[in-house]
Amino acid sequence: MALTASDLSHQRLRSAALGTALVFWVSGFMLATWVSRLPAIRDRLEASPAELGLALLAPGVGSLASMPVTGRLCRRFGSRAVVAALALPCCAVLVALAVVPSLPALGATLLMFGLCYGAWDVAMNVHGSAVEQRADRAWMPRYHACWSVGGILGAVLGAVAARLGLPVPAHFAIAAAACAGLLLVGLSQFIPDRPLASWPDEPAARPGRRARLLTRRLLLVGAITACAILVEGAAVDWLTLYLVDIRDTSAAFGAAGYAVFSLAMAAGRFAGTPITERLGRHGAVRAGGLVSGAGVAFTVLSPTTALALAGVVLWALGISIVYPAAMSAGGEQPDRPADAIAVVASVGYGGLLLGPPLIGILAEHVGLDRALLTLVALAAAVALLAPATRPRLSVGPRPV
Numbered sequence: 236m237a238l239t240a241s242d243l244s245h246q247r248l249r250s251a252a253l254g255t256a257l258v259f260w261v262s263g264f265m266l267a268t269w270v271s272r273l274p275a276i277r278d279r280l281e282a283s284p285a286e287l288g289l290a291l292l293a294p295g296v297g298s299l300a301s302m303p304v305t306g307r308l309c310r311r312f313g314s315r316a317v318v319a320a321l322a323l324p325c326c327a328v329l330v331a332l333a334v335v336p337s338l339p340a341l342g343a344t345l346l347m348f349g350l351c352y353g354a355w356d357v358a359m360n361v362h363g364s365a366v367e368q369r370a371d372r373a374w375m376p377r378y379h380a381c382w383s384v385g386g387i388l389g390a391v392l393g394a395v396a397a398r399l400g401l402p403v404p405a406h407f408a409i410a411a412a413a414c415a416g417l418l419l420v421g422l423s424q425f426i427p428d429r430p431l432a433s434w435p436d437e438p439a440a441r442p443g444r445r446a447r448l449l450t451r452r453l454l455l456v457g458a459i460t461a462c463a464i465l466v467e468g469a470a471v472d473w474l475t476l477y478l479v480d481i482r483d484t485s486a487a488f489g490a491a492g493y494a495v496f497s498l499a500m501a502a503g504r505f506a507g508t509p510i511t512e513r514l515g516r517h518g519a520v521r522a523g524g525l526v527s528g529a530g531v532a533f534t535v536l537s538p539t540t541a542l543a544l545a546g547v548v549l550w551a552l553g554i555s556i557v558y559p560a561a562m563s564a565g566g567e568q569p570d571r572p573a574d575a576i577a578v579v580a581s582v583g584y585g586g587l588l589l590g591p592p593l594i595g596i597l598a599e600h601v602g603l604d605r606a607l608l609t610l611v612a613l614a615a616a617v618a619l620l621a622p623a624t625r626p627r628l629s630v631g632p633r634p635v
Contacts (some may be wrong), residue, residue, distance in 0.1 A: 247426065248370040254424025255363045255374075256381040258318060261414045261421065262355060263385030265329060268410045269348075271393020272333075272403045279403075280338055290342040295588045297349025298356070302581040305357035306574035314362035314573070315425040318355055322418050325351040326411040333407040357580045361573045364566025365428035373516065375559040376507025383501035448571050448578070455623035456564045457582045459520065462613040462620075463557035464586030465593075466527055469610055470496050470550060472591040473603065481604050482540050492544060496551045503555030510556065520560050521621035527553025528614030535604050557617055558583060564624040 277287050301321075308317050328348045335341045359378075367374040389410075396406045474496055475489040484492075511519045530549025537543045561579050568575030598606040 245370070248366055250424045251362075251366045251426045252370065252372075252374050252377075254421040255359060255366055256378050257417055257421035257424075258322070258359045259363070259378045260381040260385035261322070261417050262352070262359065263382035263387075264389040265325065265385075265410070265414050266352070267386040267389030268393055268407065269329060269332060271390050272397065272406060275397065275403050276332070276335075276341070280335075280341060282338055282341075286338055290338055290345060292588075293342045293345035294349030294352065295584065297346040297351075298353025298584050299349075299581060299588070301350045301354040302357050302577055302584060304577070305354040306361070306571070306577035308354070309358055309361045309428070309573040310571070314358040314365070314428050315422055317358040318362070318418070318425075319422055321351045321358070322355040323415055325355060326415045326418075329411045329414075330404070330407050333404040353580075353584060357573075357577045360562045360576050360580060361566070362425055362428050364563055364572060364576060366426065367563065368566065369426075373508050373511035373563065375563045376504045376511065376556055379555075379559040379562075380501050380504030380507070383497065383504060387497055387501065448568070448574050450568070452623055453565065453568055453575055453578060455620050456561050456579060459617055459620045459623060460558065460561040460579050460582045461586045462616045463524075463554055463561065464583045465590040466531070466550075466554050466610045466613050466617070467500075467558070468587045468590040469594050469607060470547075473594055473598075473607065474547065477534075477603050477607060478540075478543075481602075482543060484540060488540075492547055495544060496547050499548045499551035500555045503552040504559065507556040507559060511560065515625070516560050516563060517621045517623075517625040519556050520624050521618045523553045523556045523560075524614045524616070524618030524621065525553070527551075527557075528611045528618070529553070531607060531610045531614060535607050553614070554617075560624050564626075567626065 282290070305317060312320075325348065328344060328351060331344050332341070332348065335344050360375075363375055363378045392410075393406070470493070475493045478484045478492045479486055479489040507519065510522075514522060527550055530546045530551070530553055533546030534543045534550055535546075537546055561583075562576060565575040565579035566572045594603075594606050594609075597609065
């Protein structure tokens, strides 16, 4: 029997939301922990840039392999079981990454990390979507904000560990134990997340026949996701290089520029809930696309570096809300919300894999600054397609 919002108290839903936010935080923290000690692992294995780059393809491949089937697992076993079955082993894999003896072993371990991590990502979004629907609140941006904060803290602690000379195995073992404990706390607050019984204005599927997954709406939401991830991922991979090579700043300033982007992303996601509830999800996505496009243009075209940094802030604030909104929209797919979220997440990861090389190839021919200006068109596409994210359920102001 399907659960509805009336079956769960508001306090229970708040607890479930906090548990979900904690699981998101752990996910961001774990990924940043691994990335923060990558230079030390590279040096221990004596890997060349080409060899390391090849190994670093493995987690993306693993994630893309596991994500599409995770929705089916969530429908069968529930998202809590899926997160427990994959996130907890991910902690053990993190420790293994610190002691792998060779580059092939690193690639194989990263493949396993990606398999677990990608499915974990889908499952926690499935649960987050179920909680926000039953509470009739736009909580998804806050979940993703917690992921960003976890990533920032993981990177900071990783830098501290490296500065203090803490061995990577000890660092990863401590982090993995902490992550496992926090995951158990978060999972204890999860609720059963079977789909809602029905959707307004949506024809029911025929008896014994499942509703079609790839609807026109979901395809448009996927297009929004792809554009948004390309805009976001371009900053992750190219912003520091742009500030150093094109703006002629120091390496320290380039790193600080990316830190500003990351902090603005987290701030934008924390503000995403009130913004979404005020403008509507589609209105927030439209505004986000326009603001982000303006930010990219400002970053590239402004005459001074200080003004370019202001553009970076707008770039991040605008795009920060779009991916969480796409997850929420996918979760409202009739009959098969978990599968729809898996599709949206897979598109997002695919964009992260393909986007940076495409920008790099274009930059080789026209320069990095002009290549980044193509992001303005992608942000405009987000704004144009925003009506596809219009909620099927009302999300209005309620007490937090």
